[in-house]
Amino acid sequence: MSDPAESSAVRILVVDDDFRVAAVHAGFAAQVPGCTVVGEAHTAAEALTRIEADRPDLVLLDLYLPDGNGLDLIRAMRAMPEPPDVIVVSAANDVASVRASLQLGAVNYLVKPFSFADLSARLVAYRDARARMEELPGEATQADIDRLFGMRRPAAVPGPPVEASRLAPTLRLVYETVARGEASSASEVGAVVGISRATAQRYLTQLEQSGMLRLELRYGATGRPEHRYSVRRG
Template identity: 55%
Template sequence: MSEDVLGVVIVDDDFRVADIHGALVQRVPGYQVVGKAHTAAQAVDQVRTLRPDLVLMDVYLPDGNGLDVLRTLLDEPDPPAVIVITAAREIASVRAAMQLGAVHYLVKPFDFSLLIERLTAYRQLRHRLAGLPGEPAQSEVDELFGMLRATPSPMPRPAKGHSAPTLELVRNVVRSTTGDVSAAEVAGEVGISRATAQRYLNYLEQQGLVQLRLKYGAAGRPEHRYHPRA
């Protein structure tokens, strides 16, 4: 696994749900699903074998509790980060997940755009951590904690013919790219056609969420480049 791609293990007792989450993760730039587990025992085994960067952890498993799996993983060398994805709404489960260091807690059912947002925020946090000195200043520490708490500008309700998860993916590519990005580059990251990427970028520009820049070359029409609007 390259340093720019984070490996993910998905843990869910429902095979169909695991496949849905896996397909969504694969569409988020910078992530790759390396394994899926449907029991607590499988989860521990896969983490030990595959050494993922991140685990999407269900709580209700047929042979145990996902939070107990999280406790076990903390004893592993270089344990993965964990996002809890579960139908468990009890405050005791939420408190335990926080105490065990889960970076997020999503309650089923949830809007898929929330998972995309959480994955993007965590990847940005990893990049920021890699660029900080060995002894960061207090302001830099505050920034790190804030990166997981920050709430981006709300997405507008998609227009007819637009998919909300795809719209969020396109926006996140623009947000996470240094400088600006073209429709062709967005298409390559998200896995859609250039024409589709251009349509979503045009919509985001109309909503004031991205800004268009024209890049002029030696000849011909200027290239359309997009960057986040402050």
Template identity: 45%
Template sequence: MIRVLVIDDDFMVAKVHAGFVRQVPGFTVVGAAHTGASALEAVRTLKPHLALLDIHLPDVNGLDLLQQLREVDPELDVLVISAAREADTVRRALRGGIVHYLMKPFSAADLRDRLEHYRQAYQPLTGSSNPAEQSDIDRIFGVASSQQPLPKGCSMETLQRVVDLLRSSPGDLSATEAAAQLGTSRVSARRYLEYLNEIGRVEIRLRYGAGRPERGYAWLPV
């Protein structure tokens, strides 16, 4: 279970964000902090794996706090959540080693996609003594190993969710079935499934019945 600390100066916003996190399997909220000082103490005592960090705090700039948090726990991962949109702010956050930058306002689905990317890309490297493969590094930096660009409007985070769904399925899935489990539209699910077919990661199995055959998508193991 990935332990998450929510850091936001607004009590209600922190509560909403904590609720979003609790909707994602594999994540648990261990606490919330509303100042830089309380965030430092929470990291010391609660030992979170991941902090959701707002930049605008009453006693410290969140980017300055980022470095202080790392001094308390060098292994802490940080996902910045902020209304700050200045390019310099984003660049500074990236240089600070954050795992993602999500701008307010956002939906539960937006945060879920970032958390899923974090779980799939970063967590396998935590505590592992095995050497990383190029595919592991590509996942972290959001690069498709096929070198074929994703269709316009598609994201690596959602693609990973589709891959996970296909891998866990005992058989093939249609676009309609995949969309129902992913919570997306059929058109969106089909774009990801067709992309995976184009790069050779799934096979098409035609389902025959009344009317036109339906396309089923089955994951091809490496």
């Protein structure tokens, strides 16, 4: 028997030509409560096949695909009987791409590289607006409509919940190492602080999830995207 919580979760398909980047984004999305990743696709043709087979609610869509532009894929999706929603996640930050995405009905647009907090805020906003829409009766009041459109905007990421001086000693040392600019990756932090890379990564993840650090993915020509951390300002 299927889990009711699982069946009501936002079903997400990740579309990115880079297998490693797609895996990272899928991992991010899977960590958001109320969201589940149904698969990954790496070409426009594969994405269309997966959409027809898996019926996702939401597609995280890169615009640069080997067999076409993501904007054309959105147009193809719009011709489907029940098209999924789209959040564009792309390195493309030109106004023409942003304008076209808006005109084609993308619910949000996120420029690479971005942090887990950046994507999580948008997925939470989408999840909550979708849930609210499903609760409405057959007709919506203007107040309902205003609230729904407002809910599609991600909430501002909160500032640090505690002062650095109040952190546990090793956690504070990791934070201060990044704040001083002495290190920005788990391996570098581990070397400076004198702890293993895995332990440093655990502390860095804790600080990022608490809002004190910002995670960025540095995309190289080969290999997995590199995780780099910096202090979140404001």
